[in-house]
Amino acid sequence: GQNIDQPTEMTATEGAIVQINCTYQTSGFNGLFWYQQHAGEAPTFLSYNVLDGLEEKGRFSSFLSRSKGYSYLLLKELQMKDSASYLCAVKAGGSYIPTFGRGTSLIVHP
């Protein structure tokens, strides 16, 4: 099976930078996704990492270290609308079905 850990909740200030970590234990790693989910809405795709390193996409960046079983999502220039749950999901073991973590609820304060 897979074990995916994320902090339950984080708070940050508008305009700041926040890093949301995700650690995983799995065999046959085959990619890691980050999704954003606003309350009562569908998850929306943010990023996909399969190789080590940093992928930057606008205000959002995602980092992966396969040897450490570790990823983070970096959000810059935080806006109030970034208040949401951020889901880390891992594909592994030849499965095409990603396993989702419980998500990190980010609260952005003015």
Added chain:
Amino acid sequence: NAGVMQNPRHLVRRRGQEARLRCSPMKGHSHVYWYRQLPEEGLKFMVYLQKENIIDESGMPKERFSAEFPKEGPSILRIQQVVRGDSAAYFCASSPSTGEPYEQYFGPGTRLTVT
């Protein structure tokens, strides 16, 4: 360019009734996945289907739950004789393929409340 569509958005059923949840994938997508999300919990995989085939139903309870994706029409998740514990948000996702990276596109979900 319609995304993944689910209906109804909200469904209330009394214990013992049947619930039918519908999902129309994005145009051009032939893979459908159903997930269940309980409050304060992550998305739990239930079943993966392609047209007329169930590929993986390892996450679906053996009793009362069934899913189909017919050649024509939407995918249906059916819950018979619902119980209070079935109250949850049910999300459908679709993808064009299982290759890389092929993220899943999620629908808005159906929130099922069992009274």
